[in-house]
Amino acid sequence: MIKLNLGVNKDVSNEEYHADREYISSSGIKKLYWDELAYEKEYILGEKEDKAPSNALQEGTAIHTKILEPHLYDQQIVVYQEFDKRGNAYKAFELQNPGKLVISLSQQMRLDGMFKAYQDRPEAVELINSSEKEFTICKEINGIKCKVRADAINIDKGMIIDIKSTGYSAELETFKANAYSKLLSYDISAALYSMVAEAEYGKPFDFYYVVISKSEYKCEIYKASEVAQINGRNKIFKALEKLAYYRANGKWPENGKKAPEKGAYIIRDL
Structure with missing residues (x-):
């Protein structure tokens, strides 16, 4: 298992990245910001509830692989040639494909529609093709x-x-x-990624979303606003302040949701 280090980490697999517990990710910061006890249960006590990935999560993983790492798609993903993943035949198919993400025929059809929507937006394709993919950076x-x-x-x-x-x-x-929304909190993700990249390279970074809808097979590109970045940064500082307090005192601050200290501010993104 590769150990993550401060700075750029080359040749780190997705599994190795997520297995690491020395560094906190945007997912961890989101959980910490909204519910420190839930964070403690999952990330400190290691009591994460194992759940089978939803169809939406499977499709998200598959479209990411198809766009970012197409050379790995056939190694990691296999299609069950039925519309429903049920019954003994499906269970047998799973056993025949250990370690692979199994998607149904209906999921494959949605993925095809999503990938075509992406290909039909040359700006999105250019953004991805002109960039380095699956790029891991660690900073304090x-x-x-x-x-x-x-x-x-x-x-x-x-x-x-x-x-x-x-x-x-x-x-x-x-x-x-x-x-x-509280559920997704993409402002935290945008801010953390930008902050870490800026710390590594000593220059500002903008954050873009390539949004692919599987309900309308449409692809749009949006840039995270300065307002969203400020809100995200303030939430990150608040969450990390909680974690620092916990590490120093062995308990969470009594008022984990107290107002930001002087100098931090929240702007509503309208």
């Missing part, structure tokens, strides 16, 4: 080790690109309403 923020794994990064142009598949519309207002 306020004494806490943090990690990011960018879908794609163009270091020369100062751009980070994140692919987002959605069952909703890819239209701006719909995406924004979902993206900055």
Whole structure:
């Protein structure tokens, strides 16, 4: 198993990145910001509840692989030639393909539609093709080790690109309403990725979403606003402040949701 180090980490697999517990990711920071006890249970006590990945999560993994690592697609993903993944025949097929993500024929059809929508947006294809893929960077923020794994990064142009598949519309207002909800908290992701890249390369980075809708087979490109970045950074600082307190005192601060200290501010993204 590869050990992550501060700075750029080459040749790190997705599995190795997620297995690491020395560095905190955007997913961990989101959980820590919203619910420190849930964070403690999963990331400190190691009591994460094992759940079978949902169809949406499987399709998100598959479209990421197809776009970012097409050379690995056939090694990691296999299609069960039926519309439903049920019964003894499906269970036998799973056993015949250990370690692979098994998707149904209906899922494959959705993936084909999503991939075509992506290919029909040359700007999106250019963003991805001109960038390095699955790029891992680790840095310290306020004494806490943090990690990011960018879908794609163009270091020369100062751009980070994140692919987002959605069952909703890819239209701006719909995406924004979902993206900055408590459930997804993409503002935290955008801010963390930008902060870590800026710390590594000493230059500002913009954060872009390539949004692919599987309900309308449409692809849109959006840039995270300055407002979203500020909100995300303030949430990150608040979350890391909680973690630093826990590590120093063996308990969480009594008022984990207290107002930001002087100098930090929240702006509503309208």
